[in-house]
Amino acid sequence: MTAKIIDGKAFAATVRGEVAEHVARLKEEHGLTPGLAVVLVGEDPASQVYVRSKGKMTAEVGMNSYEHRLDADTAEAELLALIKRLNADRDVHGILVQLPLPKHLDEDLVINAIDPEKDVDGFHISNVGLLGTGQKSMVPCTPLGCLMMLRDHHGSLSGMDAVVIGRSNIVGKPMAQLLLGDSCTVTIAHSRTKDLPQVVRRADIVVAAVGRPEMVPGDWIKPGATVIDVGINRIGAPEKGTNEDGSVKTRLVGDCHFESCAAVAGAITPVPGGVGPMTIACLLANTVTACCRANGLPEPEGLTA
Ligand code: NDP
Numbered sequence: 001m002t003a004k005i006i007d008g009k010a011f012a013a014t015v016r017g018e019v020a021e022h023v024a025r026l027k028e029e030h031g032l033t034p035g036l037a038v039v040l041v042g043e044d045p046a047s048q049v050y051v052r053s054k055g056k057m058t059a060e061v062g063m064n065s066y067e068h069r070l071d072a073d074t075a076e077a078e079l080l081a082l083i084k085r086l087n088a089d090r091d092v093h094g095i096l097v098q099l100p101l102p103k104h105l106d107e108d109l110v111i112n113a114i115d116p117e118k119d120v121d122g123f124h125i126s127n128v129g130l131l132g133t134g135q136k137s138m139v140p141c142t143p144l145g146c147l148m149m150l151r152d153h154h155g156s157l158s159g160m161d162a163v164v165i166g167r168s169n170i171v172g173k174p175m176a177q178l179l180l181g182d183s184c185t186v187t188i189a190h191s192r193t194k195d196l197p198q199v200v201r202r203a204d205i206v207v208a209a210v211g212r213p214e215m216v217p218g219d220w221i222k223p224g225a226t227v228i229d230v231g232i233n234r235i236g237a238p239e240k241g242t243n244e245d246g247s248v249k250t251r252l253v254g255d256c257h258f259e260s261c262a263a264v265a266g267a268i269t270p271v272p273g274g275v276g277p278m279t280i281a282c283l284l285a286n287t288v289t290a291c292c293r294a295n296g297l298p299e300p301e302g303l304t305a
Helices: 008-030 045-060 076-088 107-111 125-132 141-154 172-181 196-201 258-262 275-294
Strands: 035-041 064-070 094-097 161-165 185-189 205-208 226-229 233-236 250-253
Touching: 008 045, 008 141, 008 275, 035 045, 035 076, 035 275, 045 064, 045 275, 064 076, 076 094, 076 107, 094 275, 125 172, 141 172, 141 226, 141 275, 161 172, 161 196, 172 185, 172 205, 185 196, 226 258
Parallel strands: 035 064, 035 094, 161 185, 161 205, 205 226
Antiparallel strands: 233 250
């Protein structure tokens, strides 16, 4: 079998197109422009790239983008004061604090200071609780993107066996909750799971969110299963040659060994070009949803869980 490649890049472009249509309608019919505030503390290079790309895409769909860059040694009280101002700002519908934060800042405290209705990352404890109890919440962007791709590919997920590898608060656990919400039979695997290959082999849906390059080989995959590869890992690629400074060039790979998994699976997301682009598209979708909720308007269909 050769798997269908689930094109996250193309799907994300479609989602962003739908978001842009909703934004245009909100402007035209209600005089509202959704606004997303992104807070970056420090100069982590990867975070800077993410923040730049989030700002660019926010503007592209017609929303307002507000960037707040703070020094790495910013005091916790100063960051909390900024969040308080953003919570009160009626032009800001979504607030995202880019993680990780510098070590001296308490991430839980900071995230839980965000108004849950503006918490477009879905990490606030209230949103975690709402998702866990099957209530309307802000859903974390990466798992939401995975769910959208799975629904698009399968239609109904009801009764399917799903294995999520990884139990982080930002990917694994909310992913499992969403799959459960769609009536899958869900197993969450992690570093202490016994006989992981055997656990994965029974899955109709495998979501890998581990952070270990190419850890899942094709012979763990049940023929015809759908593989969603969340992992983003940079590995050395000597075949691409060397950089000017003599270091070996690198390439991105997922948590699944793409070639061997694609030979067995029914469908698979590539890395790059799979889950990654969907994450930002879902952030934009969550911001539109937050804007609609804040103004008592109907939410856009198909852009929430
Ligand atoms: P974490 O490091 O927070 O969690 C990793 C999980 O994998 C843990 O639950 C850990 O288990 C489990 N794990 C580690 N080793 C093994 C193993 N040998 N066998 C089974 N399970 C194992 O990572 P994240 O959830 O934050 O991210 C996971 C990956 O997804 C990373 O590559 C990250 O870069 C990527 N990512 C991609 C995004 C995107 O937009 N595409 C967004 C967010 C993340 P235990 O709990 O027992 O330690």
